Amino acid sequence: MLSPLQLRALAHVTLIEAWRQRLWLVIALAAAGLVLAAPNLAAIDQSAKLKLAVVAVGAVTGFVVVLLALLVGAGQLRRDLDSRFAITLFSKPIGRLAYVFGRWLGVLIGLFAATVVLAAAGTAVIAWQFHGLPAIRSTVAPAQWQALSALGEVTPSPEEARGKYLSANGAPGNGSRWVFTGLPTGRDLELLVKVRINGPDMMEQTRACMVELTAWAGVSGSPRQLELAPGSPYGGAPHNRELPPGRLFLIDRDESHRDLGVDYCRLRLPSSSVSENGVSTVQLVRLEQSPILLLSADSTLVARDGGSYVLNLVRGGLISLAAAGLLAAFTLLLSAASNLGVTLLGGLTLYFAGNALWTVDDSLTYEHPSQAIARLLSLAKLALPDFDRFTVSTQIAAGHVIGWNEVGAAWGYYGIYTLLFLGIAWFALARKEL
Amino acid sequence: MTPARALIAGIVCLFAAQAVATFALKPQRAAFTPNADVFEALQPGEFAGTLMLGGFRGLACDLLWLRADSAKEQHRFYESVALYQTISRIQPRFEQIWQYMAHDMAYNIGYEVDDEDTKWAWYLQGVSANLRGLEHNPHSIRLLRHLGFMLYHKGDRFHARASAMSWAPQLNPVVLALNQQLPESRRFPLFADAPGLSSYTLGAFAYEAAARLDDANHRQEASYVRRMPALLIESDGNLLRNAGQHLAALNRWLDSLDKWQEVAAWNALSTTDDNMLSGQRFSRESFERNEGALRRRAETLARALAPAADADAAGRAISERRFADVRVLIARGGWKSSLDRGGIRWLDEVTSSP
Numbered sequence: 001m002l003s004p005l006q007l008r009a010l011a012h013v014t015l016i017e018a019w020r021q022r023l024w025l026v027i028a029l030a031a032a033g034l035v036l037a038a039p040n041l042a043a044i045d046q047s048a049k050l051k052l053a054v055v056a057v058g059a060v061t062g063f064v065v066v067l068l069a070l071l072v073g074a075g076q077l078r079r080d081l082d083s084r085f086a087i088t089l090f091s092k093p094i095g096r097l098a099y100v101f102g103r104w105l106g107v108l109i110g111l112f113a114a115t116v117v118l119a120a121a122g123t124a125v126i127a128w129q130f131h132g133l134p135a136i137r138s139t140v141a142p143a144q145w146q147a148l149s150a151l152g153e154v155t156p157s158p159e160e161a162r163g164k165y166l167s168a169n170g171a172p173g174n175g176s177r178w179v180f181t182g183l184p185t186g187r188d189l190e191l192l193v194k195v196r197i198n199g200p201d202m203m204e205q206t207r208a209c210m211v212e213l214t215a216w217a218g219v220s221g222s223p224r225q226l227e228l229a230p231g232s233p234y235g236g237a238p239h240n241r242e243l244p245p246g247r248l249f250l251i252d253r254d255e256s257h258r259d260l261g262v263d264y265c266r267l268r269l270p271s272s273s274v275s276e277n278g279v280s281t282v283q284l285v286r287l288e289q290s291p292i293l294l295l296s297a298d299s300t301l302v303a304r305d306g307g308s309y310v311l312n313l314v315r316g317g318l319i320s321l322a323a324a325g326l327l328a329a330f331t332l333l334l335s336a337a338s339n340l341g342v343t344l345l346g347g348l349t350l351y352f353a354g355n356a357l358w359t360v361d362d363s364l365t366y367e368h369p370s371q372a373i374a375r376l377l378s379l380a381k382l383a384l385p386d387f388d389r390f391t392v393s394t395q396i397a398a399g400h401v402i403g404w405n406e407v408g409a410a411w412g413y414y415g416i417y418t419l420l421f422l423g424i425a426w427f428a429l430a431r432k433e434l
Numbered sequence: 435m436t437p438a439r440a441l442i443a444g445i446v447c448l449f450a451a452q453a454v455a456t457f458a459l460k461p462q463r464a465a466f467t468p469n470a471d472v473f474e475a476l477q478p479g480e481f482a483g484t485l486m487l488g489g490f491r492g493l494a495c496d497l498l499w500l501r502a503d504s505a506k507e508q509h510r511f512y513e514s515v516a517l518y519q520t521i522s523r524i525q526p527r528f529e530q531i532w533q534y535m536a537h538d539m540a541y542n543i544g545y546e547v548d549d550e551d552t553k554w555a556w557y558l559q560g561v562s563a564n565l566r567g568l569e570h571n572p573h574s575i576r577l578l579r580h581l582g583f584m585l586y587h588k589g590d591r592f593h594a595r596a597s598a599m600s601w602a603p604q605l606n607p608v609v610l611a612l613n614q615q616l617p618e619s620r621r622f623p624l625f626a627d628a629p630g631l632s633s634y635t636l637g638a639f640a641y642e643a644a645a646r647l648d649d650a651n652h653r654q655e656a657s658y659v660r661r662m663p664a665l666l667i668e669s670d671g672n673l674l675r676n677a678g679q680h681l682a683a684l685n686r687w688l689d690s691l692d693k694w695q696e697v698a699a700w701n702a703l704s705t706t707d708d709n710m711l712s713g714q715r716f717s718r719e720s721f722e723r724n725e726g727a728l729r730r731r732a733e734t735l736a737r738a739l740a741p742a743a744d745a746d747a748a749g750r751a752i753s754e755r756r757f758a759d760v761r762v763l764i765a766r767g768g769w770k771s772s773l774d775r776g777g778i779r780w781l782d783e784v785t786s787s788p
Contacts, residue, residue: 022441029445041519042563044555048512048543055516063497067490234548251548256509348493355500358507388501394510 002098010094010102011109018072018110035060035122039129047262050130051397057122058313058393062320064118065111069324070347073107074331078340081432096429100332100422107328108321115317123310136306137260138401139192142178145297148283150174157297165196165294168286175211175285176295179219180302183278187271190229190303191215191282192264196294197252207252208238209291215273215282223283224273232266247287260303260399269302306401315402316392322407322414323387327351329421336428353380354387385417495525506534511542522567532567533580536560540588554595557588565604572611575655578644582659586637586666593633593673601636602627612643620646634670638663657713660700661720664693668728680773681739685764687732688757694725695755729753736760741768 038056043049080086090096127133145157147166150173157166157176168174183189197207214223225246228235234251237243250265257263274280282300286293306312330350334343360381364374390410395402435443502517518535521528540560544553564581571577589596602625613621622643625631641662648655671686698721701714729752736748744763751759 025441037523038516038520041516042559042566043515044552044559051512052516052519055513056520059498059501059513059517060520062501063494066497067493257546351497352500355504358504388504388508391505391508391510391513393516394505394513397512 002095002101006094006098007102007105010099011106014073014076014103014106015110017076018106021072021075032118032121035118036125038122039125046130050126050134051259053122053126053129054134054397055393057119057126058316058396061115061118061122061317062393065115065320065324066327066351068111068114069107069327070331070344070351072110073103073328074335074343074347075340077103077332078335078343081336086432097426100336100426100429104325104328104332104418104422108325111324111328112317112321115321116314119310119313119317123313133309134397135261135399136309136312136396136401137190137192137303137399138306138403139260139301139303140180140183141298141301142282143181144177144179146177146179148175148177148285165296168293168295170289172287172289173285175283175293176299177281177283178297178300180280180282181278183274183280183302184304185271185274185276185278189269189271189274191226191267191269192260192301192303193235193250193267193284193299194253194257194264195250195284195299196254197250198292198294199290207291208249209293210243210247210287211250211293212247212285212287213267213282214285215269215280217273217275218277218279219281221273221275221281224270226267226269226273226282229266229268233262233264235265235267250293258398258400264301266303306399309396312396312402315404315407316396318407319390319392319402319410322410322418323385323390326385326414326418326421329418329425333421333425333428336425336432350384351387354385357381357384357386357388385414389413491524495521495528498524499531502534506538506542509542511538511546514538515543522570526570529567529571529574529576532563532571532577536564536567536580536584539563540584544588554592557584557592560584560588562604565608568608569611572615573647573651575644575647575653575659578640578647579656579659582637582640582644582662585640586634586669589633589636596633596636597631598629600627600629601625601631605636605639608643612647616646616650620650632670632673634666634673638666638670641666654707654710654713657710657717660713661694661697661717661724664690664697665724667693668724675735678772680735681764681769681771684732684735684739685761687728687735688752688760690728691725691732691752691755691757694721694728695757697721698725729755735773738773739770744768 035057038053038060039049041049041052041056043052080089089099123133146154147157148154150171152173154177166176168176191213193213195209197209199207213226215226216223228248235248238249241249243249248265248267253263269280269282280302284293284295284300327347327350331343331347334346338346360377363369364377364381369377390406392402498517498521502514502521505511505513505517515535515538518531518538522531522535525531537560540557544556544560547553547556561581561584564577564584567577568574568581606624609622609624616622622639641659644656644659645663648659667686667690671683671690673683674680674686675683697717701718701721703710703714705711705714733749733752736752737745740748740763744766748760748763751757751763
């Protein structure tokens with residue numbers, strides 16, 4: 001059975017031993033050097049530098065966490081076995097399950113401390129260099145999405161169009177409506193708009209279209225023209241065109257553009273456009289004939305404050321920790337069964353393979369492997385953990401909130417592997433004559 | 435002394451050494467070190483970083499590279515660029531890092547931004563990353579090739595901007611580093627600190643540099659770099675012709691034809707190296723496809739531009755590959771600088787008639 005006292009004692013021992021090893025200090029110092037150098041990355045302006053710095057801090061922190069996850073726990077378990085200390089240890093009332101979980105927990109606590117220290121150092125340097133931290137936003141997706149014809153007819157968008165695009169072309173006046181529910185009331189909100197635009201000239205580098213955006217409280221109300229929010233990255237008149245009042249120019253943004261700070265046109269959604277029960281309808285009308293708007297269910301989003309950068313970074317750290325926990329569990333399993341060299345190699349192999357699942361996809365899609373190889377690759381894709389599943393650094397750099405639901409999803413996903421590996425590690429230890 | 439104190443003393447010494455290297459010794463290094471060593475040496479900060487990582491340096495590069503590759507594959511270019519820059523600090527001699535970083539900046543991030551000024555700024559950042567890579571890897575033909583590719587291929591979009599700026603501050607350090615490795619007869623002159631160089635001319639320089647470095651090192655890394663200068667100089671001539679500067683265009687075409695003769699001389703070299711034999715075969719095909727066509731165009735233009743008395747001689751000289759003779763005829767003067775040829779005109783072509 002797992003006793004909390006035993007777990008705590010073993011986690012404590014793991015931490016103390018790791019502290020005495022000093023290996024972590026060298027790695028942490030090097031990582032701190034890289035984190036401190038992050039704001040000096042080369043980019044064209046301060047905002048691009050900030051984005052690069054945020055990604056670099058996240059990446060370096062992630063690298064250190066992975067490296068320590070591979071080294072610390074496995075090294076200690078192997079030493080216990082090789083030095084026969086395990087014989088003394090297991091003669092005391094300590095279960096093998098508690099031993100494995102305790103070691104793993106100790107590693108995890110150490111990793112969490114390293115994450116917090118590096119993230120705090122990175123945050124402090126970024127805040128000092130850039131005189132502020134990136135704004136983080138959470139978004140509310142619309143509950144309903146409707147198509148609007150040029151004659152003003154509103155039809156619910158077909159169910160099969162969900163996740164796809166609705167093409168608004170032909171005579172101007174058509175567009176789309178989105179109904180938001182559960183919005184906060186009593187204060188102005190921010191509406192984010194991003195659409196794909198095709199034509200009139202496919203060779204034109206920047207495709208744009210004049211539109212009108214209105215909103216009203218509830219499902220039916222009196223429409224009110226929405227204005228650009230200060231600091232919106234685009235939406236105003238381009239230098240060679242005039243913009244009538246109440247109109248906006250949207251520019252083409254495809255799904256690869258995900259930065260909430262620079263890829264979305266930002267508008268002010270006044271509190272009067274949100275009903276008392278938090279419902280608001282937003283309507284986009286296309287005002288030019290030639291450009292074709294490709295609208296989707298999430299072309300408009302309502303932005304809310306996503307909390308502080310530091311809190312998001314900590315939540316991001318918890319996601320990285322879930323992946324590191326998996327690696328720590330895997331190396332504990334390997335070290336229970338083999339020597340330290342094999343353990344490190346095995347841990348790294350799993351990490352490399354889990355980071356390169358896209359190449360498996362590529363091989364399956366483009367290289368037309370034989371059926372046997374295709375099945376093997378499909379199995380590998382299914383069985384291997386995907387370490388690139390949660391893109392924490394990019395998400396924070398793009399101003400997206402890291403929610404607790406994502407933390408939960410990460411622990412749920414990696415946790416299954418972790419439990420499996422710890423279970424096998426326990427089995428491997430149980431079979432040893434100690 | 436206890437181990438903890440020894441460790442703290444060690445760290446303090448490390449930082450003190452770093453401070454001395456950065457503030458006291460760095461200004462003196464240029465005076466005491468030969469030029470090539472300056473380019474080969476790591477910066478003090480980079481040296482400290484790599485030293486501290488010790489044996490984990492390779493592992494760190496592998497792990498970060500893996501993530502960068504994955505980010506690039508999924509179009510998260512800011513992440514890939516940030517990771518490439520981090521790797522370049524850990525392992526600045528890793529040529530591919532500089533190449534990928536430069537490419538992501540100039541092409542991928544440059545594509546994602548909208549306005550022309552920002553695209554140009556990212557292009558310059560990309561070129562600058564490639565040049566920084568060359569400072570750390572002065573023997574790298576791969577980086578010279580990539581520089582040439584970026585300068586002419588992506589630069590094709592920014593002709594007016596590229597011609598309007600002076601490239602001497604960026605390129606002259608590379609020229610100096612290259613000249614250290616080349617025999618005296620093959621060295622490059624420094625770029626004049628003035629605008630006026632087209633993207634094609636700049637690209638041709640980088641490919642020419644790669645070819646000369648290849649020769650100096652007795653290597654055959656890529657045969658195509660030998661014909662790229664000829665092709666790019668011809669494109670430069672085409673630009674001038676499209677702008678209505680026909681005599682200048684003829685001069686550039688003659689430069690290109692000279693380069694083709696160098697290619698022909700390389701094609702004729704006797705070798706048993708399979709790599710070089712294969713390169714020579716492709717090079718011969720390219721020569722046959724391009725050189726004759728250019729010679730005929732140059733001949734037609736020369737006949738039209740030359741004074742009536744010299745027209746036939748100039749035409750024949752080009753046809754018989756006596757390009758030095760044509761230059762002598764041009765130097766005698768009396769040639770039209772532009773040809774009002776009528777017919778369809780290029781959109782950016784400047785007419786010569788007042």
